[in-house]
Amino acid sequence: MSVAVSDLFFRVRESKPLVHQITNFVTVNDCANATLAIGGSPVMTSSPREVEDMVKLADALVLNFGTIDDKALEAMEIAGKMANSLNTPVILDPVGVGATSYRTEQVAELLKKVTFQIIRGNASEIHRLMGGDIVTRGVDSGELAISNAELAARAANKLNSVVVVSGAKDAVSDGKNTSIIDNGNPLLTSVTGTGCMATALIGTFSGVTDNFYAAAVAGISTMSISGELAAAKLQKDEGTGTFRVRLIDAISRIDKEIWINEVKLYEEVSN
Numbered sequence: 001m002s003v004a005v006s007d008l009f010f011r012v013r014e015s016k017p018l019v020h021q022i023t024n025f026v027t028v029n030d031c032a033n034a035t036l037a038i039g040g041s042p043v044m045t046s047s048p049r050e051v052e053d054m055v056k057l058a059d060a061l062v063l064n065f066g067t068i069d070d071k072a073l074e075a076m077e078i079a080g081k082m083a084n085s086l087n088t089p090v091i092l093d094p095v096g097v098g099a100t101s102y103r104t105e106q107v108a109e110l111l112k113k114v115t116f117q118i119i120r121g122n123a124s125e126i127h128r129l130m131g132g133d134i135v136t137r138g139v140d141s142g143e144l145a146i147s148n149a150e151l152a153a154r155a156a157n158k159l160n161s162v163v164v165v166s167g168a169k170d171a172v173s174d175g176k177n178t179s180i181i182d183n184g185n186p187l188l189t190s191v192t193g194t195g196c197m198a199t200a201l202i203g204t205f206s207g208v209t210d211n212f213y214a215a216a217v218a219g220i221s222t223m224s225i226s227g228e229l230a231a232a233k234l235q236k237d238e239g240t241g242t243f244r245v246r247l248i249d250a251i252s253r254i255d256k257e258i259w260i261n262e263v264k265l266y267e268e269v270s271n
């Protein structure tokens with residue numbers, strides 16, 4: 001598996017997959033730059049009148065719920081259905097699902113209409129996406145009583161997709177096999193868009209392989225390793241602003257050798 005992942009860095013830079021992203025207005029520029037940094041070609045467009053034509057050109061489609069409105073949802077449905085009909089991978093980032101009933105209801109509707117090859121969210125988002133029926137550690141705690149690995153495996157089975165649960169430890173699962181990535185740095189939680197960028201990277205890798213599990217591992221581990229590399233470069237008197245720039249630097253420099261040296265990847269087989 002790690003061999004399949006490490007080969008994707010060269011493949012992305014060689015073939016520059018076009019990644020169509022219908023995303024939020026907070027982190028759109030960071031997602032475009034993360035896509036470029038890893039070697040892909042981003043296009044961020046969301047008019048319902050244009051997305052069908054754009055997705056015909058694309059190697060992958062990323063749908064991000066960060067700032068959804070009715071028009072964006074219409075575009076997501078049109079683009080998602082077209083991508084499904086062309087066998088172009090579709091990746092979901094259910095930003096903020098569970099926070100409002102609008103988000104929660106609309107993502108459930110989209111899941112009925114569009115097939116997603118990969119879904120990436122934090123534990124809370126993935127938990128709410130699969131119905132939110134897992135017990136939490138206590139009445140005042142939002143913390144789930146199961147690990148990210150177990151959550152990813154359950155969600156993958158329920159949603160019939162490769163699922164990435166990000167956090168202090170990231171987990172990737174297809175429902176049978178589960179991988180844990182123990183890279184990252186807490187500074188990644190102090191900059192907006194690191195989850196969105198991770199999803200953009202996953203989308204970029206999925207544009208060069210039909211091994212969506214490997215694409216998911218490549219994307220999320222690239223973000224977590226880049227967080228470590230960027231934090232290590234921070235100088236005295238530098239903070240989260242510089243960290244954000246250094247993150248893009250790190251993504252642009254990561255390759256097969258760096259990934260093999262830095263990744264802390266554990267594979268679990270469940271069921």
Ligand SMILES: Nc1ncnc2c1ncn2[C@@H]1O[C@H](COP(=O)(O)OP(=O)(O)O)[C@@H](O)[C@H]1O
Pocket residue numbers: 121122123166167168169170183184185186187188189193194195196198220223224227
């Ligand atoms: N506590 C943490 N320690 C180290 N890395 C983290 C931590 N929390 C999140 N990350 C990393 O930050 C990136 C974004 O993940 P996350 O914060 O879960 O996404 P989101 O921004 O969508 O909530 C991932 O690479 C993840 O591994």
Ligand SMILES: Cc1ncsc1CCOP(=O)(O)O
Pocket residue numbers: 024026027065066067095191192193194195196197
């Ligand atoms: C702050 C914010 N508000 C709506 S979308 C968004 C960005 C969320 O980005 P991420 O999930 O990567 O932190």
Ligand SMILES: [Mg+2]
Pocket residue numbers: 095096121122195196
């Ligand atoms: Mg997020």
